[in-house]
Amino acid sequence: MPLKLLNNVFFQSIFLMSLLVVVGIFIPNWLVFVITKAIAYGLVGLGIITLMRGGLVSFGQGFVFGIGGYTAGLLGTQAGLTDAVLLLFISFIFTGFVGLIIAPLLARYRDIFFAMLSLAFSMVLYGILIKIDAIGGSDGFVLPESTYFGIKPSKEYADYILYVVSVIMTGIVSILLRYYYDSTPGLIALAVRENELRVEYLGSSAFNVTVLNFTIAAGLGGMGGALNGIALGHIDPEFTYWTTSGEFVFISILAGYLSVPAVFLAALLLELVRSFSGRYFPDTWQLILGVFLILSIIFIPSGIGSFFKQLFDKLKNK
Amino acid sequence: MIDEFLTIFLDGAIYASWLFIVALGLTFVFGVLKILNIAHGGIYALGAYSTATLVPIFYSLGMPDQLVIVTMLISALAVAIVITPIMERGILRRFYGQDEVLIVLVTYAIYLVLEDVQKIIWGMNSLYVSEPRELLGALEFGSLYYVGYDLALIGLAIFCGLFLWLVLNKTKSGKIVLAVIHNPEISGCMGVNINKVYLAAFFVGAFLAALAGSFTAPLISVQVGISVAVVIESFAVVIIGGLGSIPGAVIGALIIGMARAACVHKLPEAEIFIMYFCMAGMLIFRPKGLFQGAQARKI
Numbered sequence: 112m113p114l115k116l117l118n119n120v121f122f123q124s125i126f127l128m129s130l131l132v133v134v135g136i137f138i139p140n141w142l143v144f145v146i147t148k149a150i151a152y153g154l155v156g157l158g159i160i161t162l163m164r165g166g167l168v169s170f171g172q173g174f175v176f177g178i179g180g181y182t183a184g185l186l187g188t189q190a191g192l193t194d195a196v197l198l199l200f201i202s203f204i205f206t207g208f209v210g211l212i213i214a215p216l217l218a219r220y221r222d223i224f225f226a227m228l229s230l231a232f233s234m235v236l237y238g239i240l241i242k243i244d245a246i247g248g249s250d251g252f253v254l255p256e257s258t259y260f261g262i263k264p265s266k267e268y269a270d271y272i273l274y275v276v277s278v279i280m281t282g283i284v285s286i287l288l289r290y291y292y293d294s295t296p297g298l299i300a301l302a303v304r305e306n307e308l309r310v311e312y313l314g315s316s317a318f319n320v321t322v323l324n325f326t327i328a329a330g331l332g333g334m335g336g337a338l339n340g341i342a343l344g345h346i347d348p349e350f351t352y353w354t355t356s357g358e359f360v361f362i363s364i365l366a367g368y369l370s371v372p373a374v375f376l377a378a379l380l381l382e383l384v385r386s387f388s389g390r391y392f393p394d395t396w397q398l399i400l401g402v403f404l405i406l407s408i409i410f411i412p413s414g415i416g417s418f419f420k421q422l423f424d425k426l427k428n429k
Numbered sequence: 430m431i432d433e434f435l436t437i438f439l440d441g442a443i444y445a446s447w448l449f450i451v452a453l454g455l456t457f458v459f460g461v462l463k464i465l466n467i468a469h470g471g472i473y474a475l476g477a478y479s480t481a482t483l484v485p486i487f488y489s490l491g492m493p494d495q496l497v498i499v500t501m502l503i504s505a506l507a508v509a510i511v512i513t514p515i516m517e518r519g520i521l522r523r524f525y526g527q528d529e530v531l532i533v534l535v536t537y538a539i540y541l542v543l544e545d546v547q548k549i550i551w552g553m554n555s556l557y558v559s560e561p562r563e564l565l566g567a568l569e570f571g572s573l574y575y576v577g578y579d580l581a582l583i584g585l586a587i588f589c590g591l592f593l594w595l596v597l598n599k600t601k602s603g604k605i606v607l608a609v610i611h612n613p614e615i616s617g618c619m620g621v622n623i624n625k626v627y628l629a630a631f632f633v634g635a636f637l638a639a640l641a642g643s644f645t646a647p648l649i650s651v652q653v654g655i656s657v658a659v660v661i662e663s664f665a666v667v668i669i670g671g672l673g674s675i676p677g678a679v680i681g682a683l684i685i686g687m688a689r690a691a692c693v694h695k696l697p698e699a700e701i702f703i704m705y706f707c708m709a710g711m712l713i714f715r716p717k718g719l720f721q722g723a724q725a726r727k728i
Contacts, residue, residue, distance in 0.1 A: 168530040220716055223465060223529050226666050228712050231705040234661060238702030353661060355536045364534055392549060401541030408535055409523060 121288045127372065128282040135274050140267075143274045147342045147381050150277045151380035154335030156327030157288065163368040164292065165317075165324045166304035167221065171229030172359045173333045174236050177351030179206045179333025180340035185246065187255045195257040197237055197274055202337035203330045209320070210329020218321040221307075233242050240348035253345025254340055260307035270342075277338050284331065285371045291327070292371075296320055332359075365407055367414020377417055432572055437690045439570070443579045445686025446586030447645060449640060452666035452678045453589060454637030459675030460610050461630035463529065464521060467536040469638050470660035471543030472649075476642025479504040481556035481651040488560065497561045505643040509636035517631040525627075536569055540660070548653055561645040571684040582644060586682075589637065594675055606630060610673070664710040671718030680719055684711075689707055 135143055155172050186201065187193040213232065220228055233321040241249040256263065257273065263274045291297045296319075302310045303317045310317050340346040349355060358381065364378055366377035381400075388399035411417075455469045480501050487500040518538060524532050565577030597603040608616045609626045617623045641659075651657065666685055670677020685704045692700045699706075711718065 154563070170530075170533070216713070223672070224716060226530060226533070227664060228709060230661075231665070231709045231712075235702045235705045235709070238599070238705070239661070242698060336535065355658075357534070360530070361536055361537075364531060369457070390608070395545045397541040398545035398549075401538040401545075404538035405520060405535060406529065408538070412527070412531070 117326065119169050120286060123287075124282050124286045128278055130157050131278045131292040132275050132371075135278070137269055140270055140387075143270050143340065145272045145386055146379060147270070147277055148339060149379040149382040150375060151279050151339035151342060152359065152362055152382065153334045153375035154281060154284070154338065155332045155359045156337075156366060156374045156378055157285070157371065158331035159359055159363035160366065160374055161288070161292075161300075161324050161328045161331070161362060162367050164297070164304060165300035165321055166307070167225050167321065167324075168358075168360060168363070169229040169325075169328065170226040170353070170360060171231070171233035171354065171356050173351040174233035174338035174354035175206050175210060175231065175329040175332030176339070176355065176359070177233070177236055177348070178209055178238065180255075180346045180350045181240070181246070181336075182333065183337035183340050184252060184346040186250060187257075191255075193258045193263075194261070195259055195273060196280070198257070198341065199276075199280055203334040206336070207326050207330030209333075210326045214322040214329075215318075216323060218318050230353055230356065233356055234353060236250050237348050237351040240351060247347065249348055251345060251349075254344050254346060258343070265391050273342060277342075280334075281375075283335070286329075289371055294416030295382070296323055298390020299376075300324055319346050361404055365411070365414060365418035369414070370416030370419040373414065373416035373419050433694065435570060436573060437687070437694050439575060439580075440693065441683075441690030442583055442688035443686075444690055445682040446583045446640060447667055448662060448686055449586045449678055449682035450589055450637055450641040450644075452663040452670075452682055453593065453675065454634035454641075455663050456670070456673055456675065456678045457593065457637070458631055458634035461606060462499035462525070462627055463532075464536065465529065465533050465664075465672070466634070467533060467633070467654040467660055468516065468539040468543055469536075469663065470656035471540045471547075472635050472638040473642040473645075473659050474507060474656035475512065475543065476507045476639030477646040477649075477651045478551050478556070479508050479639070480643035480646040482551070484558045484561065484646075494564060497564065498526065501561065501643045501646075502640070505636060506638035508642075509632055510565045512639075513632045513635050514637070515562070521631075522627075524625075540656070544653070544656065551651075555650040556646075557650055558646050560647070569614055577646065579658065580668060583647070584647070584689050585644060589640070590675060590679060597675075662704060665704045668708050668718055669711045671715075671720035674718070674720035676704055677720035679717055688701075725727055 131146075135146075139148075155176050158175070159172055160168055182202045183339060192198060192201075214315045215386040217225060217228055217232075232354050240246070246252055256269070259272055259276065265306060299315050299317075300320050302315075303320055337348060339350070360373065362381055363375045365380070366373040384400060384403050385396065388396035392399060451469070451473055455466060458464055458466050458469070483500050483504040484497060487497055489701060520535065520539065521532070524535055542554060562578045565581055567577050568577050568580060595603075597607060605616070605621055606626055606629075609623060610617075611620060613623050616626075648703055662685065665682035667673075668681075670679070670681030684707055688703050688707050689700065692703045
């Protein structure tokens, strides 16, 4: 019985979420911030994982990351909406909607062409954003401080509260995604990855599955962008730049497409490497990041998630 | 009116030539090794830096001015000789046959490393080597003046493209490369040393990138960040033309070069994303680029 409970997604997530919330009290503030940013990046990575299950990798998730960030930012500055929970939710829905509109255009493409076309979308957005001076051009703009259900927390707790909110919201999203992955369209995606033509012959639509996956990925990316913007308190066109998109791809490759928590672990690893190398080697942090990327691809090509899966499979067989 | 048209045409042609030399290396490497190399932009920057270092040394030796072209070639060659074994033998060889996107990510990592290597070796300051640009004087087209060096770039691009095409199609070693492009396994069975072909192909690609860098160095200020734009623009070119196709790279470079020049003169606001529009527009009508043949599907 306890083992069965341990294998239940719902239980696992609640356990992880409460663990993170409690741990958050005891860890220093900078680490809370780093984890919040890792969650934001992880959300986008989760979107790419969703696409990867259908055999596609988007090199332009900066597109939805930016849209989500700017949605939250503009709602905050122009409409005066500062409730973080609401902002995250609206960004999720709105960016998902944008994703639904452009998905049919992208869903015809495969492999490197899909990656490049999505990259083109993100770079067009980048080009537009740096030209619009009304929203700060290439400097971006500052977001108003967030509130939570009408209450504005004092400065020292603001980071922690955002952290708790993001842990809970991400936890909910992760549970829903796990159920989606194991649902019929979620499993068809895996079949599309293996052999698209056979899936079509068997009467399912690879196109529809891809559109659905892209929409979900867009929503997740938007939520991640909003969270990143709120956490930083600042938004600029760099959100949509191709190097940012490259980091998302890295997170999802490092995690592999098998496990949801692995994505956040990969994102946290990336954030930690980045903050440490940024701190101790400010001039050469890209070099360290690059070497880290190469080494992790050489040594764990199938991703952290494959470790997790092996572990759980062993647990199940006992 | 005619002047304006001519300006756009010449600006476009110069820009397209530059773009073509970079994209030629990129598309060739993809054709042979099936690697879309983001680090190509990094090699380009190294070429520019090495020229910016070697050319002042050359002038301090007091040799005839015309030989500066040789110095620039040598600096491009040096970059290719240093970078090829490290990248191809050292890193990329481990990933042959794996997922294309995974390899793109590896080259992205190499690109990041190269960015910082430039900073470590050459620092954050801008370098200038404008002397070679004065070598060929100026040419007059009606009321327009063009620097001869810029126009010579067009010749260089045509030479590079023709040369590579001729070597591939008219020589024995070129045909071996074509065989490897077509099917590496069968070629291997026939006794072709595939590793050697891969190394040579990567060397040619790296040399072309460095060459573009070293011949662009006199036109720009060589500084941190020059590689970023190159990566995306040459990607757009090869995507438009079809990956791995030399004629495709010609057309792609011309489309983007002309579109960009037209934008600079007529609609400067759109300059930044005109090439993405070209790329997206082309992909919508020809999902695999202009010069990509039909491919068999695995059922």
